[in-house]
Amino acid sequence: MARWGMVIDLDCCTACQACVVACQAENNQPPPQAGQAQMGRSIAWMELVTYHEGQYPNVKLRILPRPCMHCDEPPCVKVCPVGATYKSEEGIVGQIFGRCIGCRYCTTACPYTVRYFNWYEPVWPEPMQKGLNPDVSIRPKGVVEKCTLCHHRLIKANDLARYENRPLRPGEYVPACVESCPASAMVFGDLDDPESEVSQLAHSRRAFHLLEDLGTEPKVIYLQEKE
């Protein structure tokens, strides 16, 4: 069984935010209303995190695309009292919206702050309403949501593969962020397949995890920039 993971090459990333927009559109994330973003309540499953390195005048701005890490040891799963979040057989940390009671323990437990609480009923401007993705459910007010690694695409790809009586082909299931990256900075695939590009990159010397010391074993692996 596959163990889905992603490698993000920070050398290739140009911070164009195509992944952010693709993720918003693919997963029906509502745009924040006036004032909501100020309170830190906007929802962005994929976000560009910025940080500075060095001292003036030798300062470098670093940018890090940050989806859910889909940890092998997810802290969010351990704290969910109702089993609304769990690690699937294929390593995806899933969120079952219908089961979530909105206690927000998981948003607190997640060290990467990738979990978002729906403080409001989602609202889209009129022209955007027809552009909503029918493959993704619209989360109501009061539940927590997060990156699902576009698993609705996996469901569809699996469905077609089973119908055609063949195994899932490499590259048949790719999340929207990876698909949209114009610089090919993101590579997605089966981490357990030694032949796959993603697993080879994951074992490169440049590979690192975010907050590695926490032992969450993320399946999103970054390749650090060469000097």
Added chain:
Amino acid sequence: MIRTLVIAGSLVVLLGLAVVAVGAWINAPGVLPPQPIAFNHRLHLERVQGLQCEYCHQFVKTQPYAGLPSKHVCYDCHDPYADDGDPEADARQDKFSVLMSYRDEIEDIPWHRVTGTRHDVFFSHRRHVTVAGLDCRACHPDMPDRTEPPTRGPITISMDACLECHEKSKASVDCVSCHR
């Protein structure tokens, strides 16, 4: 005195029954809008030998959704131009007047979907019908015997029923393989 008590007692019982009936009516699945054509499933299956569900629900074996028939599927048998120029045709075609009224229109028959899944559940017909080999009656038991379109809400299938079958047939019981 006894008579008054009996009458009062029966009134109370009747009132109770009425409350129960109204409650059941309210809690029952929603009333459906009438279909544009009062399609008779049983009659079609009886009259046309070997008619299969997928003749009208064309995508049931190839797509996640089964599909509702377009007017052209109906016209395969009910030829809309067969009686052109025949003076007695009007009377014969009367019962097909709604179907024939779409003959020269661009629009198709506006069927109402009566079954569906919750917005957060992915259900694929082709996977259940083609891959798993399920009979349509497994989920739509009364459809072949219906003489008119259903007027009350669709059948409800609980997640327990899904899981029971999935466990029995060793299909995936992973949450994210159905929930989205």
